[in-house]
Amino acid sequence: MLSFDSAVRPGTPLLHLSIASAPQWPPITWRNIHKEVRWFSLAVLVLTPLVALYGSTTTVMRRETLTFCLFYYFFNMTGITAGYHRLWSHRSYTASLPLQYLLACAGSGAVQGSIRFWARLHRAHHRYTDTSMDPYSAHLGFWHSHFGWMLLKPRVRPGRVEAGDLQNNGVITWQHRWYFWLAAFWGLIAPVAFCGLGWGDWWGGWYYAGFARLVAVHHSTFAVNSVAHWLGSTPYSDKHTPRDHLITAFLTLGEGYHNFHHQFPSDYRNAVRWYQYDPTKWFISLCACFRLASNLQRFRESEIQKCRLMMEIKKLKRTQDDIEEKWGWGTDPQHLEIWSWDQFKEASMKRPLMVISGFVHDVSSFVYEHPGGEAYLRAYTAKDATSAFHGGSYDHSDAAVNVSALPESNRSRADRETLL
Numbered sequence: 001m002l003s004f005d006s007a008v009r010p011g012t013p014l015l016h017l018s019i020a021s022a023p024q025w026p027p028i029t030w031r032n033i034h035k036e037v038r039w040f041s042l043a044v045l046v047l048t049p050l051v052a053l054y055g056s057t058t059t060v061m062r063r064e065t066l067t068f069c070l071f072y073y074f075f076n077m078t079g080i081t082a083g084y085h086r087l088w089s090h091r092s093y094t095a096s097l098p099l100q101y102l103l104a105c106a107g108s109g110a111v112q113g114s115i116r117f118w119a120r121l122h123r124a125h126h127r128y129t130d131t132s133m134d135p136y137s138a139h140l141g142f143w144h145s146h147f148g149w150m151l152l153k154p155r156v157r158p159g160r161v162e163a164g165d166l167q168n169n170g171v172i173t174w175q176h177r178w179y180f181w182l183a184a185f186w187g188l189i190a191p192v193a194f195c196g197l198g199w200g201d202w203w204g205g206w207y208y209a210g211f212a213r214l215v216a217v218h219h220s221t222f223a224v225n226s227v228a229h230w231l232g233s234t235p236y237s238d239k240h241t242p243r244d245h246l247i248t249a250f251l252t253l254g255e256g257y258h259n260f261h262h263q264f265p266s267d268y269r270n271a272v273r274w275y276q277y278d279p280t281k282w283f284i285s286l287c288a289c290f291r292l293a294s295n296l297q298r299f300r301e302s303e304i305q306k307c308r309l310m311m312e313i314k315k316l317k318r319t320q321d322d323i324e325e326k327w328g329w330g331t332d333p334q335h336l337e338i339w340s341w342d343q344f345k346e347a348s349m350k351r352p353l354m355v356i357s358g359f360v361h362d363v364s365s366f367v368y369e370h371p372g373g374e375a376y377l378r379a380y381t382a383k384d385a386t387s388a389f390h391g392g393s394y395d396h397s398d399a400a401v402n403v404s405a406l407p408e409s410n411r412s413r414a415d416r417e418t419l420l
Ligand SMILES: [Zn+2]
Pocket: 125, 224, 225, 229, 242, 258, 262
């Protein structure tokens, strides 16, 4: 049953408007849960690790099979990261036809749905990040974004996205049409046959290259939606949950620099520094060397640097606010009383005052502690000591300048009291 929220206030931003009016379904309860479970996904995600676990207790892992499992894991993951994700979801480069077919087959072996299905949802994830129209919103919890979203039908329909290119591409259409057979062949038949025909390890191929490798590929990919939205830093933007972390990059063939990726999704790189781990970027660059890939997109360096700078400034501002809250920076000049020079001279008769940079300071509590000696301080009472303070007599440190601005209540050495 569909329901529409009609209580949308005028002036609501367009994105919020589309979220508020998105088709929604009633909450899941024990009464309706059997209709809301995606039984096929549940079976695949529960049975594959169980079969792999059973195999690990009954079948010896051979060295050749282990080597093949690693190779095949990278093969499938590249199909997802370089193909499904960076090529078809984000169009961050152009791939030649042979490379497209290779990536489509490699991605089919990862058994995560067709390119059309995967890329459409991924575009919705970028467009509606962290909202209810994000199909794997991190705001609904770590496990929801990891694989919970595949096990239960969504309560809000995932957001609409531009997907005309996914309809018109011949390789995508071919893979979508034959997806079930391609997934069965590249996901199970090919790895089992390779181990069986190659070195006679049919059962090892079945349990390890087939099922255990598939479990690893699944959870590595799922980590992009869960771990990469939970662990790490936000060097480019803290508006949403995506984060950068080396561990996630290792788990996902370089997709772990997710904060960068959400800011610059059309960039074929996820890691922009030479030392960061992004084998998917290296693979695409290598393909470009052999003319299999072209038109590699890089976002303007100036904009990348601006985002970094904005985040640095934000962090510094937070530090400034913390210091301000804890110790204060001194009285705001706007709140100080304005004195004439005569008023200053008259007040100086009763207590030791001096002027530094247009501010009157009461130095009575500091006179015996002055590192330069009491005599120097007394020599400038009732006078403008600005030039002496800033180098005429002694070029004071920045720390001394800050101390001179502290409020009286904060055990100040010299108190800024009045603006002249
Ligand atoms: Zn994301």
